[in-house]
Amino acid sequence: MEKFTRLEGLVAPLDRNNVDTDAIIPKQFLKSIKRSGFGPNAFDEWRYMDVGQPGQDNSGRPKNPNFVLNQPRYQGAQVLLTRANFGCGSSREHAPWALLDFGFKAIIAESFADIFFNNCFKNGIVPIVLPAAEIEALFQQVEATPGYKLVVDLQAQAVIRPDGHGVPFQIDAFRKECLLNGWDDIGLTLRHAEKIREFEEKRRINQPWLFA
Amino acid sequence: MPKTLYDKLWENHVVHQEADGTALLYIDRHLVHEVTSPQAFEGLKLAGRKPWRVSSIVSTPDHNTPTDHWDEGIKDPISRQQVETLDANIREVGALAYFPFKDPRMGILHVVGPENGATLPGMTVVCGDSHTSTHGAFACLAHGIGTSEVEHVLATQCLLQKKSKTMLIAVDGKLGKGVTAKDVALAIIGTIGTAGGTGYAIEFGGSAIRGLSMEGRMTLCNMAIEGGARMGFVAVDDTTINYLKDRPFSPKGEVWERAVEYWRTLHSDAGAQFDRVVTLQAEAIQPQVTWGTSPEMVVAVGAAVPDPAKESDPVKREGMERALQYMGLNPNTPIQNIAIDKVFIGSCTNSRIEDLREAASVLKGRHVAANVKLALAVPGSGLVKRQAEAEGLDKVFIAAGFEWREPGCSMCLAMNADRLEPGERCASTSNRNFEGRQGPGGRTHLVSPAMAAAAAIAGRFADVREVL
Numbered sequence: 001m002e003k004f005t006r007l008e009g010l011v012a013p014l015d016r017n018n019v020d021t022d023a024i025i026p027k028q029f030l031k032s033i034k035r036s037g038f039g040p041n042a043f044d045e046w047r048y049m050d051v052g053q054p055g056q057d058n059s060g061r062p063k064n065p066n067f068v069l070n071q072p073r074y075q076g077a078q079v080l081l082t083r084a085n086f087g088c089g090s091s092r093e094h095a096p097w098a099l100l101d102f103g104f105k106a107i108i109a110e111s112f113a114d115i116f117f118n119n120c121f122k123n124g125i126v127p128i129v130l131p132a133a134e135i136e137a138l139f140q141q142v143e144a145t146p147g148y149k150l151v152v153d154l155q156a157q158a159v160i161r162p163d164g165h166g167v168p169f170q171i172d173a174f175r176k177e178c179l180l181n182g183w184d185d186i187g188l189t190l191r192h193a194e195k196i197r198e199f200e201e202k203r204r205i206n207q208p209w210l211f212a
Numbered sequence: 213m214p215k216t217l218y219d220k221l222w223e224n225h226v227v228h229q230e231a232d233g234t235a236l237l238y239i240d241r242h243l244v245h246e247v248t249s250p251q252a253f254e255g256l257k258l259a260g261r262k263p264w265r266v267s268s269i270v271s272t273p274d275h276n277t278p279t280d281h282w283d284e285g286i287k288d289p290i291s292r293q294q295v296e297t298l299d300a301n302i303r304e305v306g307a308l309a310y311f312p313f314k315d316p317r318m319g320i321l322h323v324v325g326p327e328n329g330a331t332l333p334g335m336t337v338v339c340g341d342s343h344t345s346t347h348g349a350f351a352c353l354a355h356g357i358g359t360s361e362v363e364h365v366l367a368t369q370c371l372l373q374k375k376s377k378t379m380l381i382a383v384d385g386k387l388g389k390g391v392t393a394k395d396v397a398l399a400i401i402g403t404i405g406t407a408g409g410t411g412y413a414i415e416f417g418g419s420a421i422r423g424l425s426m427e428g429r430m431t432l433c434n435m436a437i438e439g440g441a442r443m444g445f446v447a448v449d450d451t452t453i454n455y456l457k458d459r460p461f462s463p464k465g466e467v468w469e470r471a472v473e474y475w476r477t478l479h480s481d482a483g484a485q486f487d488r489v490v491t492l493q494a495e496a497i498q499p500q501v502t503w504g505t506s507p508e509m510v511v512a513v514g515a516a517v518p519d520p521a522k523e524s525d526p527v528k529r530e531g532m533e534r535a536l537q538y539m540g541l542n543p544n545t546p547i548q549n550i551a552i553d554k555v556f557i558g559s560c561t562n563s564r565i566e567d568l569r570e571a572a573s574v575l576k577g578r579h580v581a582a583n584v585k586l587a588l589a590v591p592g593s594g595l596v597k598r599q600a601e602a603e604g605l606d607k608v609f610i611a612a613g614f615e616w617r618e619p620g621c622s623m624c625l626a627m628n629a630d631r632l633e634p635g636e637r638c639a640s641t642s643n644r645n646f647e648g649r650q651g652p653g654g655r656t657h658l659v660s661p662a663m664a665a666a667a668a669i670a671g672r673f674a675d676v677r678e679v680l
Contacts, residue, residue: 017528017531030627033254033293091248091358112410207334207474209462210240
């Protein structure tokens, strides 16, 4: 996983509650057995006028001019600003893979669905929860300011606006360390291999029905 | 101090704990299907790692498999490759149980696990599938995980977790005739909202929940995720233990006795404290129908489509307007005036024997309305299908004009050929009414199996209580 320390990125607004992972990456693209290449199909049903198929060349497909991420001013955005319950529904990690492949490295929302939130950390995406009032203010500023950028400073746990105003955010200490260092979870866990083995052996004796 | 069921399940699985409370939890059961596992197996191989305990794995393909013409195999080459990849991976590493495509016990993982006794009380159960919450019906700590976590569990038999907050949803009283676990689930989501359970582990309790069969409890826990909670569970009681007796992977003899003794402790202690308590009265729950593109957009069958003009929150109002536009509905339309094109009875929510019995009891001696283009009955597994056929339910469905299919996820998410065409409207027993979920442009209304059957006959939504 790539390290995440500090990011200054263009912000794209997706002004909706309950953006589900089916919308982020529709099911037909889940047939891939790879982790990469989902970006061109991120938000496929909202982004294109036709129905996308896996393996298709997406460059010539008709785009929906009304979909916000198609607007020229948001091209190259790295920070996604959205509302409540982002990433609800299916546990598909293809959703963060698609967002990352699209270019997003940080997502700022009023709230996230639990599984999606978790999946972000496994891919070096920082999901940031801010109070509704801060989110509303950010939407207004992004709307009003072409080229609006935000700084996400993970070490300092703050989102810094162009006017210098810093908005603090919470993050679990363990997750923060993992992101800052780009640590591989599995490697970290295997440091406790001996402990896992001991636990397992005790379990095998006390609850043998679990080991049929 | 009195403990909640969640406390007990959690404490029984902690291997190690970090200073900030992040814990390493031991995983007892790992369910594996074809869509969310290939990248995990590949990652494992690339890192030169071996699966930690293959006897924890139960696997079957379900999302991509066709539900008809099994003799012709899987026609879509990309779907076929995914199923073949699962096949190759499981055959290479091994599993406690693997039911490949066309195996008599193949089916939807969340139906297959419990019916084989591979889901046992007190287990941690994970799967790269959000509807893993289903297994909470057996007092399991069961939830969906992403593919990186699938790889993590394969490699370490553990997951990094932070403890959730606890919510008790108590439904007391007696459910009315024609009101099912699905209606309870939808009514709960209508009450707490699709984000209401975010950050919580939900325990379902109360006399109405204790009165549900295991099938009903599975339906309810399955939908916990649609209320935002990764997991929902029900305490062990006689219903749980009677269901598990003599299943293929259930313990036997002296070990069974020991297991039962432990399982009997899997309930919240009297006086246990929850972070939030929600109570519903069973008698007040009516058959439910969703009208929008989120499961929280739900009303009773006797109601009308809500009017966004009456919503004061502008973001919510816009969401309602967008949903109505997508669904092709006008505000204030009575639910029972909405005509349907297709009917789907199936999915990990509602494809078990009891679901099929409920639907068949409505369909018996009746026929699907002329305006219904397709009515699908898709049993949750090969075992469910054969049980239904032994009871003659297949004949009831077929006589009523339904297609009786082979098991699989089918039109719940339309990864196979079963899907809605743009603009088509479906009465569906599945779990998500998101835009495009059952096919691009498709319009999904979530209902119970009995309500889907009633809609099939009427050609529009109808109150099943009037035809029972």
